[in-house]
Amino acid sequence: MSIQRVTQSMMSQRSLEGLQLSLGRLARSQEQLSTGRVLNRPSDSPTDTTAAMRLRSSLADAKQYVRNAEDGQGWLGQVDTALQSMVNETRRARELVLQGANQGAMSVAAREALAIEVEQLRESLIGQANAKYLERPVFGGVTAGSVAFDADGAYVGTDAGEVLRTVGDGVSVRVDMDARQAFGPDGANLFDDLDAAVNALRSGDPAELSASLDRLAEAGNRMTGALAEIGGRTNRLEAALLRAQDGELSMTSSLSEIENVDLPRAMVDLQLQEVAYQAALGATARVLQPSLLDFLR
Numbered sequence: 001m002s003i004q005r006v007t008q009s010m011m012s013q014r015s016l017e018g019l020q021l022s023l024g025r026l027a028r029s030q031e032q033l034s035t036g037r038v039l040n041r042p043s044d045s046p047t048d049t050t051a052a053m054r055l056r057s058s059l060a061d062a063k064q065y066v067r068n069a070e071d072g073q074g075w076l077g078q079v080d081t082a083l084q085s086m087v088n089e090t091r092r093a094r095e096l097v098l099q100g101a102n103q104g105a106m107s108v109a110a111r112e113a114l115a116i117e118v119e120q121l122r123e124s125l126i127g128q129a130n131a132k133y134l135e136r137p138v139f140g141g142v143t144a145g146s147v148a149f150d151a152d153g154a155y156v157g158t159d160a161g162e163v164l165r166t167v168g169d170g171v172s173v174r175v176d177m178d179a180r181q182a183f184g185p186d187g188a189n190l191f192d193d194l195d196a197a198v199n200a201l202r203s204g205d206p207a208e209l210s211a212s213l214d215r216l217a218e219a220g221n222r223m224t225g226a227l228a229e230i231g232g233r234t235n236r237l238e239a240a241l242l243r244a245q246d247g248e249l250s251m252t253s254s255l256s257e258i259e260n261v262d263l264p265r266a267m268v269d270l271q272l273q274e275v276a277y278q279a280a281l282g283a284t285a286r287v288l289q290p291s292l293l294d295f296l297r
Helices: 008-035 046-100 108-129 179-183 190-203 206-259 263-287 292-296
Strands: 164-168 171-174
Touching: 008 263, 046 108, 046 164, 046 190, 046 206, 108 190, 164 206, 171 206, 179 206, 190 206
Parallel strands: none
Antiparallel strands: 164 171
């Protein structure tokens, strides 16, 4: 049986190593409390660090989805407001044409007054058809221009592409409105119908007035249909926004559980490490009391 000789130098070295380990654990507990984080460097826990990096990537996506959905709500809200106002003004224009169709009660001057009011409504409707969100016309598609319709009511936007917002993984929602779908094609759009109504009022032709009434009714129905579609997109966008917000909250909570320190537990651990270190110092001081002779061996 071999007996290992324990020297003063070996005892000192092992005691110092133990003290360094204890001091390292104490320093780690202090660092976690001061930073409020369990993970301060990848070496603290490679597995948790990898999980945290993945969560941060997913969290960044969720935050972007939330921003996209909120931006989309702004677009659709502007489209909805413009369409509702235009429906009301188109209805008013039709009422004026209907008044002008009362041949026995309307004089030439009265019909002229009605025609002037319809002209004013037409100008107002063209302005509303050029409604913008963040300086982009909501009825102009992906046009780089500042308006969707010119002063004559002709469409100057673009038919190429749609304004989309990605609000989920593989989920996109259109946030603009096709002007042709809402107001009709060039040559037979809402503004052409209003121009024809003005001419019919001034001419007093019953057939033209009747045709104008039908066209304005159709234009109103067309915009009402566009409003219904915008409502459906808005509901879809709101649902996507809620999902993105819930995902953001869930991932933030999970990330906090991985990265952030449990304060009550960390405080107890710090106290335990302090007690252990002080005890180790005391024990080492009692065991290691070298004399000059010990150093000379």
